[in-house]
Structure formats: structure tokens, C-alpha cells
Amino acid sequence: MYERKILPTLSCGLDLIGEVLYGKWKMRLLWFINEGHKRPSELQRKIPDASRRVLNIQLKELEGHELVTRKIYPVVPPKVEYSLTDFGKSLIPVIGVIGHWGDDNADRLREVISRRFNQTENTDKGTD
Numbered sequence: 001m002y003e004r005k006i007l008p009t010l011s012c013g014l015d016l017i018g019e020v021l022y023g024k025w026k027m028r029l030l031w032f033i034n035e036g037h038k039r040p041s042e043l044q045r046k047i048p049d050a051s052r053r054v055l056n057i058q059l060k061e062l063e064g065h066e067l068v069t070r071k072i073y074p075v076v077p078p079k080v081e082y083s084l085t086d087f088g089k090s091l092i093p094v095i096g097v098i099g100h101w102g103d104d105n106a107d108r109l110r111e112v113i114s115r116r117f118n119q120t121e122n123t124d125k126g127t128d
Contacts, residue, residue: 020065023058025050027095030084033068034092038081067091 009015021027025047032046040059044052059082062068067088073079084092102109 020067021091023061025055026058026062027098029055029058029062030067030088030091031095031099033082033084034089038083040080040082043082062088 008019010019028047029043032043037043037046040052040055043055043059044050047055059068059070063070063082066085068082069085071081071083073081
């Protein structure tokens with residue numbers, strides 16, 4: 001797993017929140033754990049585009065940032081469940097607002113993202 005050698009800039013709240021939530025699936029993981037999906041297999045079903053490995057890495061990072069806790073049950077095969085800490089629960093309203101903003105601007109965002117993707121694709125092919 002990649003480990004940073006240089007401490008990131010942590011001079012303002014945006015730097016800090018970016019450091020904690022940077023990762024394609026972290027906000028979704030927090031949201032789904034809050035909704036009651038606690039087992040890794042349940043989270044995998046909710047986020048099928050993510051590999052199990054990536055989800056495990058991001059869950060471990062969320063645990064390291066004290067946003068989630070992991071409970072391992074002593075059964076065979078081992079059973080693992082994740083839950084939000086109080087600190088993690090404090091992020092849920094923020095994630096909700098971001099999600100609502102995305103929903104409210106979905107058409108425009110899809111258009112902008114598609115346009116940028118198509119421009120990048122054409123530039124890669126040398127047709128720009």
C-alpha cells in the first residue's frame with residue numbers, strides 16, 4: 001500500500017477535510033454505514049464498481065481517521081462489522097448537503113463531466 005513520505009499541507013479546514021475524505025468511495029462508505037450497511041459484503045453490493053481491495057483500504061483509512069470503528073466477531077468464518085463513531089456521524093449532514101447539491105445540479109454536472117471526458121478522449125487520440 002502507498003504511504004506518503006511528505007506530510008500534506010494541513011493549514012485550513014478544506015485541507016483537513018480533503019485529507020480525511022479524499023478517496024473515490026469514502027463518502028459513500030460513510031453514508032451506507034450510516035444507513036445500516038455494516039458488513040463488508042453489504043458495502044460491496046452497495047458499491048459494485050469498487051473492488052473489495054479498494055473498499056478495504058478506504059475503510060481502513062476511515063478507521064485510522066476515527067470516523068468508523070471495526071468490530072470483529074470471534075466466529076468461523078470471522079465476521080466483521082463497521083459502525084460510525086460519533087465523530088463520523090458528525091459528517092453525515094455535510095455529506096447529505098453535498099449529495100443534495102449534486103442532485104440539484106445533476107443535469108449540468110453530467111453535461112460538464114461528459115464534455116470534459118470527451119475533450120480528454122479526443123486530445124488523447126490527437127483529434128482536438
